[in-house]
Amino acid sequence: MSAAGASEPSARNRPPARTVSDVVVIGSGLVGACCAYELTLAGLNVTIVDRGHLTSGTTASGEGNILISDKAPGAELELAKLSLTRWTELADELEADIEYEPKGGVVVATGEAEADGLRHFAAQQREVGVTAVEVSGDRLRELEPHLAPDLATGIHYPQDAQVQPVLAAAVLLQQARQRGATVVPEAEVTAIGVDRTGRVASVTTTRGSFATRWVVNAAGPWSGEISALAGLHLPLAPRRGHILVTEPCEPLIHHKVYDAGYVGTLTADAQPDAVEVSSVVESTRAGTILLGSSREFVGYDRRIDGEVVRAIAERATRLFPVLAGVRLMRAYVGFRPWLPDHLPAIGETLAVPGFVQASGHEGAGIGLSPATGRLVRDLITGHEPPIDPTPFRPDRPTLQNDAEVAHG
Numbered sequence: 515m516s517a518a519g520a521s522e523p524s525a526r527n528r529p530p531a532r533t534v535s536d537v538v539v540i541g542s543g544l545v546g547a548c549c550a551y552e553l554t555l556a557g558l559n560v561t562i563v564d565r566g567h568l569t570s571g572t573t574a575s576g577e578g579n580i581l582i583s584d585k586a587p588g589a590e591l592e593l594a595k596l597s598l599t600r601w602t603e604l605a606d607e608l609e610a611d612i613e614y615e616p617k618g619g620v621v622v623a624t625g626e627a628e629a630d631g632l633r634h635f636a637a638q639q640r641e642v643g644v645t646a647v648e649v650s651g652d653r654l655r656e657l658e659p660h661l662a663p664d665l666a667t668g669i670h671y672p673q674d675a676q677v678q679p680v681l682a683a684a685v686l687l688q689q690a691r692q693r694g695a696t697v698v699p700e701a702e703v704t705a706i707g708v709d710r711t712g713r714v715a716s717v718t719t720t721r722g723s724f725a726t727r728w729v730v731n732a733a734g735p736w737s738g739e740i741s742a743l744a745g746l747h748l749p750l751a752p753r754r755g756h757i758l759v760t761e762p763c764e765p766l767i768h769h770k771v772y773d774a775g776y777v778g779t780l781t782a783d784a785q786p787d788a789v790e791v792s793s794v795v796e797s798t799r800a801g802t803i804l805l806g807s808s809r810e811f812v813g814y815d816r817r818i819d820g821e822v823v824r825a826i827a828e829r830a831t832r833l834f835p836v837l838a839g840v841r842l843m844r845a846y847v848g849f850r851p852w853l854p855d856h857l858p859a860i861g862e863t864l865a866v867p868g869f870v871q872a873s874g875h876e877g878a879g880i881g882l883s884p885a886t887g888r889l890v891r892d893l894i895t896g897h898e899p900p901i902d903p904t905p906f907r908p909d910r911p912t913l914q915n916d917a918e919v920a921h922g
């Protein structure tokens with residue numbers, strides 16, 4: 515049954531006949547795709563619903579960085595390590611090109627104060643097994659010939675990698691379907707039903723209802739709205755980011771390169787009016803170069819801000835002067851799913867049994883999606899997870915006493 519105002523589905527898009535699933539995954543971004551893929555590997559009957567076309571949310575507007583380098587020792591780094599292992603396996607297991615490139619990252623400091631901070635951060639990471647090799651300013655150009663000659667120092671992180679997020683999500687969804695999953699695009703979730711005990715019982719969409727015992731909320735920046743349908747509060751806010759895309763050019767940049775200020779912008783406390791800009795530069799297989807990025811809280815405003823575009827271009831050119839001669843092709847924005855304590859929410863909610871959060875990955879959801887899928891799979895199948903999932907509990911105190919950012 516269609517919701518009021520929704521157009522009738524065409525014959526090709528008719529709701530599937532089967533309406534009973536073990537699990538309904540809401541959202542076909544990379545997080546939802548990884549969850550669905552892992553759950554079908556475990557033999558479960560999975561339905562993935564998305565209100566738009568497949569993978570049309572934030573996954574389509576991010577970069578493809580799989581970063582170990584930007585994570586301090588702690589729960590998120592452990593999740594990133596698990597994910598990196600899984601990405602490496604997936605690159606073989608999927609038997610399809612997802613443009614996975616273990617190209618390594620280089621973090622650079624422009625001045626001595628930044629260099630000290632970078633060295634300290636890298637020393638802490640080494641203690642928990644991260645490979646982080648200092649490369650002095652005068653030797654950085656052996657790694658990246660076009661870097662500015664006057665940089666203070668750099669840290670080489672050979673474990674960092676890259677993937678094409680939309681391609682990866684499409685392949686994961688395709689393979690989940692081959693194992694029996696049903697994928698329903700243009701199906702907006704409008705209600706979540708519970709049974710007499712309060713446990714999840716159904717998901718209602720604009721393309722029909724699905725009876726289920728488990729719901730995985732992988733709706734990215736819109737996960738707060740989905741949580742509210744289940745009577746839950748998830749203090750999630752969209753954090754806008756700009757990306758610039760250059761014209762295709764000869765290979766100029768070989769690693770993922772970003773400036774030392776980037777890590778600070780990730781964990782900066784919420785400043786409703788501030789725009790954080792740092793430089794993240796990476797080339798793609800198509801020859802374009804992606805220049806990121808910015809962070810700001812402006813609700814779901816999709817307008818491109820010329821000032822921010824200029825600031826990103828200037829910072830990137832500071833690192834790579836050669837970019838001054840490369841034309842920009844386009845710019846776009848996307849919305850990171852941000853939570854106030856800077857950790858994703860992954861796990862079952864106590865208030866509504868069967869309702870599983872898989873969201874709040876902010877600017878790391880591409881990298882962290884395989885580990886998220888694995889934790890969700892182990893939770894639903896009752897297996898011991900490979901890492902401690904406790905820090906990601908959706909009911910953790912730091913998400914209850916949250917300092918929310920106003921939506922614009």
Ligand SMILES: Cc1cc2nc3c(=O)[nH]c(=O)nc-3n(C[C@H](O)[C@H](O)[C@H](O)COP(=O)(O)OP(=O)(O)OC[C@H]3O[C@@H](n4cnc5c(N)ncnc54)[C@H](O)[C@@H]3O)c2cc1C
Pocket residue numbers: 540541542543544545546547563564565566567568569570571572573574575576577578579580581701702703704732733734735736740753754755756757806807847848849850851872873874875876877878879880881882
């Ligand atoms: C500029 C920028 C750069 C980034 N760079 C990186 C990077 O380099 N590396 C990295 O790891 N991460 C990066 N990220 C973050 C990353 O893109 C996100 O964390 C990740 O894409 C989140 O994926 P997701 O599957 O959770 O959400 P999404 O991809 O947003 O998917 C959610 C889906 O839910 C659907 N949905 C929403 N509401 C409903 C509803 N009511 N009913 C049905 N469906 C619904 C949406 O249509 C959407 O398709 C970046 C983000 C931005 C904005």
